[in-house]
Amino acid sequence: MVVERPPRVLFWSxxxxxxxxxxxxxxxxxxxGLCEHRIELEVIARRDRPELPERDTVAGYPVHRSPYxxxxxxxxxxxxxxxxxxxxxxxxxxxxxxxxLFTVGPNLFFVQKIRALASLPTIVTLHxxxxxxxxxxxLLRNVLSRAKTIATCSEAVRRATIKIFPDLGNKIRAIPNGxxxxxxxxxxxxxxxxxxxxxxxxPEKGLDLAVRTLARxxxxxxxxxxxVAGQGPERPGAExxxxxxxxxxxxxxxxxxxxxxxxALLDASTLxxxxxxxxxxxxxxxxxxxxxxxxxxxRTGGLPEVIKDGITGLTVPPGDVPGLALAVxxxxxxxxxxxxxxxxxxxxxxxxxxxxxxxDAYAALYRRHAExx
Amino acid sequence: xxxDSLRFSxxxxxxxxxxxxxxxxxxxxxxxxxxxNSVGSRFWELLxxxxxLGRMAETVAGELDVPEETVRRDLEDLIDTMENAGLIEAxxxxxxxxxxxxxxxxxxxxxxxLTAYHDMADLLALDPPIPGLMPDAxxxxxxxxxx
Numbered sequence: 001m002v003v004e005r006p007p008r009v010l011f012w013s014x015x016x017x018x019x020x021x022x023x024x025x026x027x028x029x030x031x032x033g034l035c036e037h038r039i040e041l042e043v044i045a046r047r048d049r050p051e052l053p054e055r056d057t058v059a060g061y062p063v064h065r066s067p068y069x070x071x072x073x074x075x076x077x078x079x080x081x082x083x084x085x086x087x088x089x090x091x092x093x094x095x096x097x098x099x100x101l102f103t104v105g106p107n108l109f110f111v112q113k114i115r116a117l118a119s120l121p122t123i124v125t126l127h128x129x130x131x132x133x134x135x136x137x138x139l140l141r142n143v144l145s146r147a148k149t150i151a152t153c154s155e156a157v158r159r160a161t162i163k164i165f166p167d168l169g170n171k172i173r174a175i176p177n178g179x180x181x182x183x184x185x186x187x188x189x190x191x192x193x194x195x196x197x198x199x200x201x202x203p204e205k206g207l208d209l210a211v212r213t214l215a216r217x218x219x220x221x222x223x224x225x226x227x228v229a230g231q232g233p234e235r236p237g238a239e240x241x242x243x244x245x246x247x248x249x250x251x252x253x254x255x256x257x258x259x260x261x262x263x264a265l266l267d268a269s270t271l272x273x274x275x276x277x278x279x280x281x282x283x284x285x286x287x288x289x290x291x292x293x294x295x296x297x298x299r300t301g302g303l304p305e306v307i308k309d310g311i312t313g314l315t316v317p318p319g320d321v322p323g324l325a326l327a328v329x330x331x332x333x334x335x336x337x338x339x340x341x342x343x344x345x346x347x348x349x350x351x352x353x354x355x356x357x358x359x360d361a362y363a364a365l366y367r368r369h370a371e372x373x
Numbered sequence: 374x375x376x377d378s379l380r381f382s383x384x385x386x387x388x389x390x391x392x393x394x395x396x397x398x399x400x401x402x403x404x405x406x407x408x409x410n411s412v413g414s415r416f417w418e419l420l421x422x423x424x425x426l427g428r429m430a431e432t433v434a435g436e437l438d439v440p441e442e443t444v445r446r447d448l449e450d451l452i453d454t455m456e457n458a459g460l461i462e463a464x465x466x467x468x469x470x471x472x473x474x475x476x477x478x479x480x481x482x483x484x485x486x487l488t489a490y491h492d493m494a495d496l497l498a499l500d501p502p503i504p505g506l507m508p509d510a511x512x513x514x515x516x517x518x519x520x
Contacts (some may be wrong), residue, residue: 014500048502072406072499077397079404084395105500109490113408114393134499137492333485 001355008040010096010120012111014069015104016045017058019198020259022187023127026153031059032203033359039366042094044087044107046274050197064090072106082344084113091116095170097370098122100362101143108139120306121369125151125175128280129160129301146166151175154281156301170349175365176305178358179286179352186292186343187267192223193332194291198262198284199276201232206275206298210323211238213273225250226273229257229265266291271331271338274303277318282286282306285313286353289345292340296327306353312345348350375449376428377427381420389460391418394477398487399404407460409426412437413485415475416451419463423470425454432472437482451485458489491513 013027015156034041047054047065056063071083087110098121101107111117124147134140144165146149150172154157158174165172197210205315207228214226228251235253244247257265265273272288272331274297281302295313296321297303307313314330315322331338376441385424389398396414398407409417412433428447434441455461 012398015395015502019502046500046502069500069502071498072493075388075399076402077388077399078392080399081390081395082399085393103500106493106496107500108496109493129497132494133495134492137495139496141391141492320469 001048006038006040007366008095008097009042009100009366010044010094010098010117011041011061011092011100011102012044012107012273014046014105014107015155015315016043016065018052019048022177022257022280023103025126025179025259025354029179030353030359030362031061031175033182033355034064034363035060036356036359037363039363042096044090046188061079066090068110069087069106072109078113079227081357084110088114088116093351096120098100098148098366100366103127104140104143108143111143112139122147123149123151123365123369125282126157126161127153127193129157129278130164135164146170149173149365151365152280153177154305156302156305157280169317176302176343176353177281177283177286178353179283179290179349180354180355182263182290186346188340189270189293189335190268192219192225194269195224195226195271195273195328196265197226197228197230197273198257198265198287199230199274201230201234203234203236204276204278205230205232205234206239206277206319207234209319209324210273210274211241211251211325212321213275214242214250214319214327215247216352217329217332218247218250220329224332225252227252227254227255227265229262231256253366259267260289263291266293269293271328273309273324273328275321275324276303276317279303286349289313289342292339292342292346294331294341294345296324298324306349307345311341312348313341374445375426375452378499379421379426380423380462380465380469382466383421383458383459385462385502387460389417389421390474393416394475394479395475400458400460403459404494405458406493407458408488408490409466409491410483410486411477411479411484412447413451415479415488416448416485422473423453423467424472425469428469428472436475437479447484451487454487457489 015023017024017028041061043063045065047067054065068083071079100123102125113186140308152174155174217224242251272295276298279301285306288295297306297314297315298318300318303312309315314327386402387400391414394411395419396409430445434444
């Protein structure tokens, strides 16, 4: 197949702005970066809530929101079949050259069922290590087997995926997420020590570990506070834990924070605490580095690719609360060290995770498949 | 070969729907999802209408101009598969139904095919929706817990 016109991509991402999270941010930054390229692209995203418009435009690209997740989760065969037909009609109209599955999940059911999709050359992006139950899932195996390229958000996820699917190793490659650089000057840290936890309040993010870390710091740093930005099922448990450890009055739960307010939130913090149990790459760590804030994090997933221990931040083994407290304590007691790590972090992410390289890599992939398939 | 007059009932916890030749069946007891190709979907419509085995094969053979023995063999295979999966059972109760019009005209004959999706619960868990978006939950300088 030789395509004279620009490659026409069907980009399917379950989570998508305006909802927030690492995947949503990665999708948005990619689309913004692709605007510089001659690519035709339309998006299918999950319509989680009825108030979200069915048709939208993001970064200049048409977005079609489909209630496919809710249809499948409803166990209502009629809704599922209707959704299937709606997506089929959309594909018929778009006539894509290939499919980019930016997330994998229940969308695989529709990809398998709709012949026009099942026969398309496909790129799959993986944003984290696949959970154990999924490894044997035939739908996932089918899609990955016939994918032209499997892109991972970090080297760590690439290595983990090759370990699971060694036979697919030659088509698995890392394309690290990139985010736009902050151009404004570095702000001084706040007068009183403030730790920031930024992300979904899900078990793998380790909010409980952050609260436990805080509790170990209060004797030495009586003014220390923890700001929690994000929402999710772990909040009630974290609140209860904070009460039990006597630090509830030191924790601010902000709930959901819109992306455009995150830089100000980072500027108002001394450091970012990422005690994640699992992390594909760690977009929040890159965001913190752009604001010249050091990160104290677990050495898990892609985080060591973002944070060079002792150079751009401090890392400890996953789940090591005493280690986290020790590392945070070093930075709170040593503002010069914190400033030096923050400045080095800013330089590192500007060179290692530029949004242009990220979008360029995907644009090149689109073109390559358009020319060769 | 089974008796021509044999009819079937759909399991109590089984829900199925055919729209425009596309069929989806869900076994609520096991959480397994199934899809049917176009000929399989047509058989599901006939089965739901309470047609006996012989009439189902005769109807599809007539609609698609395919030898009835071919259709009958494939139909019995499909019935076996659906019975083994617990989706239907033989039950000659009530009056035999009449042939419903197809939801969409079939374009050709492919043997009926039932595909099972055992991993739907895992797929749904892999990519769950983020808890509700609250655009006004935070404004700079304010928190939901006054300090």
